[in-house]
Amino acid sequence: MAKHETPFLDQLESGPWPSFVSDMKQQAEVRAKNEAGVEFQIPQDCVDDLLGVVELSYKHGRTHWKHGGIVGVFGYGGGVIGRYCDQPSLFPGVEHFHTMRVNQPAGKYYSTEYLRSITKLWDLRGSGMTNMHGATGDIILLGTTTPQLEEVFWELTHNLGQDLGGSGSNLRTPADCLGTSRCEYSCYDTNSLVHFLTNEFQDELHRPAFPYKFKFKLDGCPNCCVASIARSDMSFIGTWKDDIKIDQDAVNKYIEQDPAYPSNAGAHKGRDWGPFDIQKEVINLCPTGCMKMVGKELKIDNANCTRCMHCINVMPRALKIGDVRGCSILCGAKAPILDGAQMGSLLVPFMEVNPDNDYEAITDLIENIWDWWMEEGKNRERLGELIMRQGFQKLLEVTGIEAVPQHVAYPRTNPYIFWREDEVPGGFERDVVEYRKHHLR
Template identity: 85%
Template sequence: MAKHETPLLDQLESGPWPSFVSDLKQQAEVRAKNEAGVEFQIPQDAVEDLLGVLELSFKHGRTHWKHGGIVGVFGYGGGVIGRYCDQPKLFPGVEHFHTMRVAQPCGKYYKTSYLRELTKLWDFRGSGVTNMHGATGDIIFLGTTTPQLEEIFYTLTHDLNQDLGGSGSNLRTPADCLGSSRCQYACYDSNALCHFLTNEYQDELHRPAFPYKFKFKMDACPNGCVASIARSDMSFIGTWRDAIKVDQDAVNKYVENDPGYPANAGAHKGKDWGPFDIEKEVLALCPTKCMKFENKTLSIDNANCTRCMHCINTMPRALRIGDDRGCSILVGAKAPILDGAQMGSLLVPFVEVNPENDYEAITEVIESIWDWWMEEGKNRERLGELIMRQGFQKLLEVTGIDPQPQHVAYPRTNPYIFWKEDEVDGGWERDVVEYRKHHLR
C-alpha cells in the first residue's frame, strides 16, 4: 500500500511511453522492501515522499521546493544544489533533498564496474534516484541530506577518483561528443579538448566567480550531436578548410541504386523510400545550391559550401570531409531566460586544434572573453546577453579578432559589422558607410 495517493501522477503512466513516475514507484518499493539489507543513511521513505510532494505540487499548481539554504562541500563553491521542501511535516523524507552533480567522463564512456560503484554509493547515502544525464552533461544524484554531502564527496574523490561537476555562477562541466574515438566525420579530437579544458580551468569550475553560468560544449563535426550551437556559451564545432573529397565512381553507384550503396548509410532499412534521386535528395536540399551533377560527374563549389553535412550524410561512401581540419568557435548560445533563446554566433571561423601547445589559440580566445564578461557582465547575465547589449563589434575588439565576412547575424543577409567613418579613406567605402548609416541601422 502506497504511503501517498497520487491520482494526478498516475495519469503520467497511462501513455505509450516510459514514465518517470513508474520508475520512482519502483524505486520507492525497492527501498521499502530493502531486500538487500542496505543501511540507508537518509530516510527510507524519501522516494515515497518525493512522489507525495510532486502530487501536491500538481494539485496546487505550484512548486513546494522552497528557496533558501546554501549547502556544499568544503573548498568547492559548486557541484551541490540545495533542495528544501516547504512541507516538511507532511513529507519528512524530503525535508532536505539535495542534488549533486558528478562530472561525466569525456564522451560519456563508462565501465560497468564504475557504474555499479556509483549506484552502490548512492543507494547507501542518497535516494538511489539518478538522472543520466543532466542538460549540462553531468551524472545527477537526486536527493540526499546535508550530513551526507561530505561523506559522498570523500568516497567519490578518494575511492572512485571522481570529481563533482559545476553548478552556480561558474564554468559548468565541459561536454563533448564521441569524436574521433568512434566517428568517421570527426575533424578534431573532442575528447582530448574536453579533457584539457576540464583540467585547465578547475578553479573556474569549482569556485564561482562569473556573472552567471558558462558552458563549453564540443562537437567534433558539423553534424552537432551535442547540439553545442544551441546549448553552450562557447561552442567548438569541427570543420575543414579544403574541398570535400569526392569518389565519382561511388557517386554513380548511388545514382544507379546499387544495393551495396544505400542512401543515408542504410538508416531507413525496413521502409521502401523508392529509388534514390540525387537531384531531389541531395542537390535540391543543398542550402547554398553549390552542387551539380552532369555527365556522371558531381561538382561542388566549395567556396560556397557551408559544411552542413547533408550530402556527406546522404552519400557517405562517395563524399568525405576534407583533410585541412580544425574547428569553428561560436559564442553566446543560451536557453530562454532573459532575452529569449539564442543560437551561437560565429566568432572564429577556423582554428587549428593543437594539443602540442596546450591549445594556445583556443585558450587565448577563452580568456579574453572571460576578462571582458567578468568586467562588464551584470549579475545573472549570460555571455550572449552581454553581446546583445554591447554589440558584436565590441566582442571583436576585446578578442582582437578582425571583422570577417563570416561575422553575420543571419547568414548572407545582415552583417554585424559597421565600419566607422575614420576607418575608411573615402570613395566607395564612404558611400557604403553613408548607406548603412541611413538604411541599415
C-alpha cells in the same frame, strides 16, 4: 504499499512511452523492501515522499520546493544544488533532498565497474535515483541530506577518482560528443579537448566568480550531436577548410541502387522509400545550391559550401569530410531566460585544434572573453546578453579578431553608422575632400 495516493502521476504512466513515474515507483518499492539489506543513510521512504511532493505540485499547479540557503562541500562553491521541501510535516523524507552533480568523463565513457560503484554509493547515501545525464552533461545524483554531502564527496574523490561538476555562476562541466574515438566525421579530438579544458579551468569550475553560468560544449562535426550551437556560451564545432572528397564511382553506385550502398547509411531499413533520387534527395536540398550532376560526375562548388553535412550523411561512402581539419568557435547561445533564446554567433571561422602546444590559441581566446565578460557583465547576464548589449564588434575588439564577412548575421538596418578615425584608411580629411570633389559640385 505506497504511502501517498498519486492519481495525477498515475495518468502519466498511461501513455505509450516509458515514464519517469514508473521508475520512481520501482525505486520506492526497492527501498521499502530493502531486499539487499542496505542500511540507508537517509530516510528509507524518501522516494515515496518524493512521489507525494510531485503529486501535490501537480494538484496545486505550483512547486513545493523552496530555496533554503546555500549548501555544498568544503572548498567548493558549486556541484551541489540545495533542495528543500516547503511541506516537511507532510513529507519528512524529503525535508532536504539535495542534488549532486558529478563531472562526467569525456565522451561519457564508463566502465561497468565504475557504474556499479557509483550506484552502490548512492543507494547507501542517497535516494538511489540518478539522471544519466543532466542537460549540462553531468551525472545527476538526485536526493540526499546535508550530512551526507561530505561523505559522498569523500568517497567520489578518494575512492572513485571522480570530481563534482559545476553549478552556480561558474564554468559548467564541459560536454562533448564521442568525437574521433567513434565517429568518422569528427574533425578534431573532442574527448582530448574537453578533458584538457576540464583540468585547465578547475578553479573556474568549482569557485564561482562569473556574472552567471558559462558553458563549453564540443561537437566534432557540423552534425552537432551535442547541439552546442544552441546550448553553450562557447561552442566548438568541427569543420574543414579544403574540399569535400568525392568518390565518383560510389556516387554512381548510390544512383544505381547498389544494395551495398544504401542512402542515409541504411538508416531507413525496413521501409520502402522508392528509388534513390540524387537530384531530389541531395542536390535540391543543398542550402546554397553548390552541387550539380554533370553527366555521371557530381560537381561541388566548395567555395559556397556551408558544411551542412546533408550530402555526406545521405551518401557517406561517396562523400567524405576534407583533410584540413579544425573547428569553428561560436559564442553567445542561451535559453530564454531574459532576452529570449539565441543561437551562437560565429566568432572564429576556422582554428586548428593543436594539443601539442596545450591548445594555446583556444585558451588565450577563452581568457580574453572572460576578462571582458567579468569586467562588463551585469549580475546574472550571460555572455550572449552582453554581446547583445555592447555589440558583436566589441567582442571582436577584445579578442583581437579581424572582422570577416562570416561575422555578418544580417545586413545593417541603421544607415547612421559612424567609424572611428583609425578604422578609415587615410583618415577622415581625405574622405571629406573626395566626397566634396565628387558630390558637392
